[in-house]
Amino acid sequence: MTSVTSTELRAQQDSGRKASQTREKWASVRTYISAAVILIWCLAPAYWMVVTAFREVGFTYDTSPWPTHVTMDNFITAFDTSFGNRFGQALLNSVIIGVTVTVVSLVIGVFAAYALARLNFRFKYLVLGFILGASMFPGVALITPLFQLFTNIGWMGTYQALIIPNISFVLPLTVYTLTSFFREMPWELEESARVDGCTQGQAFRKVIMPLAAPAIFTTAILAFISSWNEFLIASQLSNDATQPVTVAIASFSGAQPNQIPYTAIMAAGTIVTIPLVILVLVFQRKIVAGLTAGAVK
Amino acid sequence: MATELGPAPVKSPASGTPEVHHGPKGVGEDNRILSQGKWASWLLAPTIVALGIVIVYPIVSAIIMSFQKDAGLDPATGLFTAGGPAGIQNYVNWLGQQCAAPGGGTVACPPGTLGGQFWTATGTTFFFTVITVVLETVLGFWMAMIMARTFKGRGLVRAAVLVPWAIPTAVTAQLWLFMFDFNGIINKLFNASILWTGSEWPAKWAVIIADTWKTTPFMALLILAGLQMIPAEVYEASKVDGASAWQRFRLITLPLVKPALMVAILFRTLDALRMFDLPYILTGGANNTTTLSILVINQIRQGFNSAAALSTITFLIIFLVAFIFVRFLGANVVEQSGATGKGKK
Numbered sequence: 001m002t003s004v005t006s007t008e009l010r011a012q013q014d015s016g017r018k019a020s021q022t023r024e025k026w027a028s029v030r031t032y033i034s035a036a037v038i039l040i041w042c043l044a045p046a047y048w049m050v051v052t053a054f055r056e057v058g059f060t061y062d063t064s065p066w067p068t069h070v071t072m073d074n075f076i077t078a079f080d081t082s083f084g085n086r087f088g089q090a091l092l093n094s095v096i097i098g099v100t101v102t103v104v105s106l107v108i109g110v111f112a113a114y115a116l117a118r119l120n121f122r123f124k125y126l127v128l129g130f131i132l133g134a135s136m137f138p139g140v141a142l143i144t145p146l147f148q149l150f151t152n153i154g155w156m157g158t159y160q161a162l163i164i165p166n167i168s169f170v171l172p173l174t175v176y177t178l179t180s181f182f183r184e185m186p187w188e189l190e191e192s193a194r195v196d197g198c199t200q201g202q203a204f205r206k207v208i209m210p211l212a213a214p215a216i217f218t219t220a221i222l223a224f225i226s227s228w229n230e231f232l233i234a235s236q237l238s239n240d241a242t243q244p245v246t247v248a249i250a251s252f253s254g255a256q257p258n259q260i261p262y263t264a265i266m267a268a269g270t271i272v273t274i275p276l277v278i279l280v281l282v283f284q285r286k287i288v289a290g291l292t293a294g295a296v297k
Numbered sequence: 298m299a300t301e302l303g304p305a306p307v308k309s310p311a312s313g314t315p316e317v318h319h320g321p322k323g324v325g326e327d328n329r330i331l332s333q334g335k336w337a338s339w340l341l342a343p344t345i346v347a348l349g350i351v352i353v354y355p356i357v358s359a360i361i362m363s364f365q366k367d368a369g370l371d372p373a374t375g376l377f378t379a380g381g382p383a384g385i386q387n388y389v390n391w392l393g394q395q396c397a398a399p400g401g402g403t404v405a406c407p408p409g410t411l412g413g414q415f416w417t418a419t420g421t422t423f424f425f426t427v428i429t430v431v432l433e434t435v436l437g438f439w440m441a442m443i444m445a446r447t448f449k450g451r452g453l454v455r456a457a458v459l460v461p462w463a464i465p466t467a468v469t470a471q472l473w474l475f476m477f478d479f480n481g482i483i484n485k486l487f488n489a490s491i492l493w494t495g496s497e498w499p500a501k502w503a504v505i506i507a508d509t510w511k512t513t514p515f516m517a518l519l520i521l522a523g524l525q526m527i528p529a530e531v532y533e534a535s536k537v538d539g540a541s542a543w544q545r546f547r548l549i550t551l552p553l554v555k556p557a558l559m560v561a562i563l564f565r566t567l568d569a570l571r572m573f574d575l576p577y578i579l580t581g582g583a584n585n586t587t588t589l590s591i592l593v594i595n596q597i598r599q600g601f602n603s604a605a606a607l608s609t610i611t612f613l614i615i616f617l618v619a620f621i622f623v624r625f626l627g628a629n630v631v632e633q634s635g636a637t638g639k640g641k642k
Contacts, residue, residue, distance in 0.1 A: 028448065031443060031446050031448050032448065032450075034439075034443045035443055035448065035450060035451075035454050038440055038443060038444075038454055038457065038458065039453070039454060039457050041510070042457045042458050042460055042461055042510075042514065043457050043460060045461070045472055045473070045476065045510060046460050046461070046464065046472075048472070048476065048482060049468075049472050049475075052475065061478070061480040061481065061482075061485075063482055063485045063486075108343040108344050108347050109344060111339075111340040111341070111343060111344070112340060112341045112343070112344035112345075114340055115336065115337040115340035115341050116341075119333040119334075119336055119337045119340075120333050120334075121333050121334035121337040121338070122334060124337075127341060127345075130348075131344070131348070133619075134348055134352055136564070136567045136568075136615075136619065137352060138567075138570070138571035138590065138608075138611060138612055138615050139571065139573070139590070140571065140573070140589070140590045140593040140594065140608045140611055140612075141355070141356060141359060141608045141609070141611060141612040142351075142352065142355040142356070142359075143593070143594070143597065143608070144359055144362065144593065144597055144601055144604045144605045144608050145354075145355040145356075145358040145359045145362060145601075145605065146355055147597055147601065148362070148601045149355075149358070164350075164351055165351060167347060167351050168348070168351035168352050171344060171347055171348060171351075172348070175344060200336070225463065228465065229465040229466060229467075231465075231466060231467045231573070231574040231577075231578075232573045232574065232590070232594070235577075235594075236594060236597065245465070245467075246465050246466070246467035246468075246574075247467070249465075249467050249468055249471055250467045250470070250471065250574075250577075250578045252471075260474070260475075262475045262478070265471050265475070266471075266472070266475065269464075269468040269471060269472060272465060272468055273463065273464045273465070273468055276463045276464070276465075277459075277460055277463050277464075279463075280459045280460075280462075280463045281456050281459065284455070284456050284459060287459065288455070288459070288518055288522075291515070291518055291519075292518055292519050292521075292522035
């Protein structure tokens, strides 16, 4: 009797362990299936863009999932100016606008972020709220007066007409991303530097700036990306000579007026996207920290 | 590395919790705040001045413009008129969908004119906002839950979600336009023959699907950051207490991730309310996919002052939604701290 019970008991325990093992196995299988679904959902459209970019024009709508009819022609077509596209110039414009906006925003914003992260003063939360609100500001609310102003002073289609409005959303983004990075830095070092006889300004320049470099670099990437992606303001205030890539790609025309030159557009899209994707993947951890910094802290 | 995602106190910007780097309270605190205040105002001045120029100035001039008549040909006399003060007429025209009538006064805008599209555009904007934010929240939450687990290849998944985010919206729109083409991959894949951008509902869903693809990763990353702030011990303790997976989700994950989730939803909602690039390129605003932003842009070349009135209305709508959200958020933060007994206020 006793022995039977103990075997039964052991059998029961065994099956229990087995059940929990199977359950764990199933859970991990489900995780991998879900992960695969996320991967496909996120990457398939981007993959399709790249595959199409390398396809011959005659096979634009080919549906084989791997590269077929591979050619580099589309990249040449993308830079071709004979159909009124100025993609090469647009790339240069985007770089000029993006770099200027990023540098200006960082130079101005780094001081504000330092004050917001480090100093105690009245109206601090009012200022933070104002800056956060500014970053959520709708671009259309700015465009009408700027359109009129720039028309009146002859700035339409100039670089400054594209750079100044971009600062309105890149600067707030810069300030609050830097603020949350700065809050997490080892500020005791600043105190030590001041004990050793540095002024607050010296402590900032000699001790804090080198430490803050990675944070500033990450913020620069985020600032550059958001300026690079801007479309609304550029679509209204630029002309053929100053238009950035987003506007160039949106209005890409081909040889036939009624036919959208998809393969060339996908090639242009690939050129615009690949550097960003590489940059983002290399600095993945920092970028994610910077992206989420404003939201969770 | 301090800047990596890791456990840190969850703070909502809306709640304004004053617990960041307070020096020790005591004698001299007032003096310190005064001297720091002087420093702070110097450091903040460039940013405040810059934002004043690029944001406050345009807003104020938009409001002033919105109370002016548009210069143009008078439909009654055929002569050029210079505008002049309009009172609230521009606002009345938009909200009542009234257009200037020949011979003075106003009549209901004929269909097809911009003036007659205000309420449809408002409806479309809110429709897009609600559907995309709900889809992105649900999908983003699911993605975040998966990415929070430990498994081989987790780094790959976390990197992959950044790809749609990094692609410029203009490129995204062209890419989806290509995939939604009649001969495109989506129709082939589902063996369908839908003219996606040719009629109202397919066009709307094309915009929604493309937007969801592009911005769900951002949502997932924000929620993931919130999830990672929940200490693992809480889950272990609840497992010991015999809580089921559903109970753990409902009673631990959801309430603890709520502040981060609400902020993510607020960001996305405000972003969706100003949606422009995607429908503008994907459908050109045809088939009732014109959002308020597109309507403003279409109006600009027909009359600055009227466009300024519309952009001010758009701004007020977004401001109102943000205000409701922040009040709602604030209320929840208070409620939460009260419930756990850890509230500092």
